[in-house]
Amino acid sequence: MLNPLFYPKSIAVIGATEKEGKEGNIIMKNLLNLGYSGEVYPVNPKYESVYSIKCRKIEELNVDLAIIVTPPETVVEIVKRLKNRAKYVIIITAGFSEGSEEGKKREDELKKIIKERGIRILGPNTVGILNTENSLATTFAELNELKKGNISFISQSGVVLGVILLRCISCGYGISKVASLGNKIDLDEVDFLNYFFEDEKTDVIGMYLEGIKGRKMFEFLRKEGLKKPIVILKGGMTEAGKKAAVSHTSSLAGNYKVFEGFAKQMNLIKVETLQELLDTVKTISFLGIPKGKNLGIVHYTGAGCVLSSDFATRYGFNLPELSTETKERIRRITPEWHKIRNPIDIWPAFEKHREKAYETVYEALNEDKNIEIIITAFPAMKGFKTPELKGDKPTLVCVEGNTEIREKIRKELEEKSIPCFVSEKECIETLHRINCTGK
Numbered sequence: 001m002l003n004p005l006f007y008p009k010s011i012a013v014i015g016a017t018e019k020e021g022k023e024g025n026i027i028m029k030n031l032l033n034l035g036y037s038g039e040v041y042p043v044n045p046k047y048e049s050v051y052s053i054k055c056r057k058i059e060e061l062n063v064d065l066a067i068i069v070t071p072p073e074t075v076v077e078i079v080k081r082l083k084n085r086a087k088y089v090i091i092i093t094a095g096f097s098e099g100s101e102e103g104k105k106r107e108d109e110l111k112k113i114i115k116e117r118g119i120r121i122l123g124p125n126t127v128g129i130l131n132t133e134n135s136l137a138t139t140f141a142e143l144n145e146l147k148k149g150n151i152s153f154i155s156q157s158g159v160v161l162g163v164i165l166l167r168c169i170s171c172g173y174g175i176s177k178v179a180s181l182g183n184k185i186d187l188d189e190v191d192f193l194n195y196f197f198e199d200e201k202t203d204v205i206g207m208y209l210e211g212i213k214g215r216k217m218f219e220f221l222r223k224e225g226l227k228k229p230i231v232i233l234k235g236g237m238t239e240a241g242k243k244a245a246v247s248h249t250s251s252l253a254g255n256y257k258v259f260e261g262f263a264k265q266m267n268l269i270k271v272e273t274l275q276e277l278l279d280t281v282k283t284i285s286f287l288g289i290p291k292g293k294n295l296g297i298v299h300y301t302g303a304g305c306v307l308s309s310d311f312a313t314r315y316g317f318n319l320p321e322l323s324t325e326t327k328e329r330i331r332r333i334t335p336e337w338h339k340i341r342n343p344i345d346i347w348p349a350f351e352k353h354r355e356k357a358y359e360t361v362y363e364a365l366n367e368d369k370n371i372e373i374i375i376t377a378f379p380a381m382k383g384f385k386t387p388e389l390k391g392d393k394p395t396l397v398c399v400e401g402n403t404e405i406r407e408k409i410r411k412e413l414e415e416k417s418i419p420c421f422v423s424e425k426e427c428i429e430t431l432h433r434i435n436c437t438g439k
Contacts (some may be wrong), residue, residue: 001189001191001193001194001195001198002088002187002191002192002326003062004087004088004196005064005065005087005088005120005122005129006062006129006131006134006136006177007131007133007134007136007351008064008065008087008088008136009038009039009064010038010039010041010062010063010064010065010205011031011036011038011039011040011041011044011059011063011064011067011228012029012041012043012056012061012063012065012066012067012069012086013028013031013040013041013042013043013050013069014044014058014066014068014069014070014078015043015044015052015066015068015069015070016028016042016043016044016047016055016069016244017044017046017050017402018047018050018306019169020406022069023069023092023140024044024069024070024414025055026139026140026141026142027067027092027138027139027140028040028042028050028051028166029051029137029142030137030139030142031136031137032051032139032144034135034136034137034143034145034146035135036134036135036136037134037138038064038136040051040053040132041053041055041056041061041062041063042054042055042056042284043055043056043057043058043061045057049266049380051420055078058081058082058085059081059085059247061082061086062085063085063086063087063151064086064087064088065086065088065089065090066082066086066088066089066090066116066335066432067083067085067089067090067092067128068089068090068091068092068093068157068429069092069093069094069140070093072093072094072095072096072103072106072124072432073097073106073111075091075093075106075124075361076109076110076113079110079113079121080113082119083117083119084117084119084254085198086119087120088119088120088121088122089120089121089122089324090118090121090122090123090126090128090129090138090152091110091121091122091123091124091125091126091182092122092124092126092127092128092138092140093123093124093125094122094125095124095125096110096125096183097122098106098125098182098183105174105351107124107185109185110185111185111186111214114186118157118401119430120186120187121185121186121187121194122179122180122181122182122186122187123181123182123183123184123185123362124156124180124182124183124185125158125182125183126180126182126183127139127140127141127161127180127182128177128180129161129177129179129180130146130165130175130177130178131176131177131178132146132147132148132149132174132175132176132177133148133176133177133201134410137160139158139165139180140164141165141166141228142170143165145170145186146169146175147168147169147173147174147176148174148175148201149168149173149175149176149285150174150176150201150202150203150285151173151174151175151176151178151202151203151204151205151206151281151282151285152175152176152177152178152179152196152199152201152202152204152205152206153175153178153179153205153206153207153208153281154178154179154181154189154192154193154196154205154206154207154208154209155178155179155180155181155207155208155209156180156181156182156184156208156209156210156211157180157208157210157217157235157356158180158182158273159178160208161178161208162207162276164178164274164283165178166214166276167278170413171410171411172411172414172415173282173285173414174408176201176202177196177199177201177317178201179192181209184285184342185344188216189207189209189212189213189217190213190216192215193205193217193220193221193230194224196228197224197227197322199226202228203228203229203285203288204228204229204230204231204281204284204285205228205229205230205231205232205281206230206231206232206233206278206280206281207231207232207233207352208232208233208235208274208277209232209233209234209235210234210235212234212259212262213258214262217262218262218266221266221422222266226266226267226268227286228323229269229289229434230238230269231268231269231271231277231280231281231284231433232263232268232269232270232271233271233272233273233274233276233277234256234259234263234270246255267377268306269285269296269431269434270435271304271432276429276430279419279421279426280430280433282395282414282419283419283430283431283432283434285319286417286418286419287394287396287413287417287419289351289381289397289434289435290372290373290394290431290434291372291394291435292373293316293318293372293435294317294318294320294370294371294372294433295312295317295318295371295372295374295428295431296322296342296344296368296370296371296373296374296375297309297312297342297343297344297364297374297375297376298343298344298358298362298374298375298376298377299343299345299346299376299377299424300345300346300347300377300378300379301345301347302345302347304343304345304377304424305343305344305345307424307425308343308375308377308424308428309343311424311425311429312426312428315429315432316432317428317431317432317433318437319342319343320370320371321343321370322340322341322342322344322365322368322370322371323368323369324372325364325368326364326365326366326367326368326370327340329360329363330344330349330361330364331358332358332360333352333353333357333361334349334350334357334359335348335349341384342371344361346358346361349361351402353386353387355384355386355387356387358376358378358387358389359387359388362374362376362387362389362390362391362395363366363390363391365391365393366392366393367390371393372391372393372394373393373394373395373396373431374391374393374394374396374426375395375396375397375398375427375428375431376389376394376395376396376397377397377399377400377424378397378398378399378400378409379401380399380400380401380403380405380406380409381401381402381405382402382405382407384409385411386412386413388413389396389413389416389418394419395418396418396419396420396427396430396431397418397419397420397421397427398420398422398423398424398426398427399420399421399422400423403437406422
């Protein structure tokens with residue numbers, strides 16, 4: 001299917017240059033510096049070589065993938081000249097139907113070429129693809145590193161995708177593959193869903209879409225079923241958003257109520273912000289789909305216990321009575337006056353036993369048959385050491401307090417595949433989204 005796109009043995013960069021800041025420069029540097037091991041051929045009649053690699057003419061090419069980063073008025077002719085010299089073409093260049101009437105004419109010309117010659121095109125107006133397995137990145141955002149993971153993304157917006165990449169890299173959790181659709185005159189969300197469903201390196205799929213090929217996607221999912229969790233952020237929810245979508249990627253955003261019904265029927269996990277998208281895919285990446293409604297909550301303040309109870313109830317979760325054995329284990333480390341209930345206010349025990357109190361309570365909850373999922377809150381304060389949370393129950397952590405300390409704790413925990421959040425509300429909301437719609 002799309003293997004030559006994600007695993008090309010050879011790539012031509014049409015518009016390659018050594019001029020700093022240019023798209024053709026950054027793409028070349030990403031290909032050369034991140035570790036992509038296939039052949040890279042720069043194409044630019046202005047130069048004899050780019051980064052000491054001899055420039056080729058288009059007529060000399062025989063590649064799996066051609067990336068075009070030339071001015072929009074040159075793109076149609078370049079695609080015609082490629083003929084059967086590239087199996088796939090990524091058109092990074094903008095300035096097509098999302099812009100002027102002239103751009104729309106150029107896009108119509110490209111559609112004719114696709115029909116006549118059978119060439120497969122991603123874009124235009126895209127940042128292309130990324131594959132961490134072979135260190136392939138066609139984006140014009142300069143990247144210093146790639147971390148392998150089990151999350152794949154499909155996005156209509158290149159900038160949104162760039163933000164996702166930078167966030168994932170900076171936060172330390174990995175990605176498998178990425179596809180930026182742009183104006184999707186050929187390859188679309190269904191093509192990539194089909195590919196990611198069969199991709200052994202992908203366990204969860206995150207999507208940002210403005211216009212959706214609803215009938216095609218509906219028929220595809222009805223036929224194939226939901227083989228992997230899909231978390232989707234839909235742009236164009238309002239009339240203003242629809243207008244913005246047209247000028248952004250020339251998309252017709254459609255009726256949001258119809259989309260909501262479609263998402264519910266297909267068991268897609270619907271989110272409303274980029275942060276929710278990242279939180280949700282991260283949690284599924286680490287934990288899979290957490291099963292159950294019975295929460296065991298641990299907080300370092302009584303107020304946190306109260307708020308957690310409110311959020312858990314609001315989102316349909318249960319706070320079951322702790323078993324007698326669990327209460328007895330906790331009683332050994334907490335003052336006699338302290339009433340032990342779920343949620344557990346750990347502060348009375350923490351004052352004396354510090355991080356060991358967390359470990360004792362966590363181990364007790366992990367063995368309590370009444371508890372299915374554990375949420376615990378840590379105070380990010382000076383001197384706090386991250387407790388060891390050893391157990392087999394799905395666990396989410398919220399870390400509140402000093403930003404620098406919070407980030408340190410988050411990194412330590414997420415390296416152990418324990419998802420972290422900024423509050424108990426985000427923990428519970430994320431669980432609710434997954435628990436209600438994930439299969």
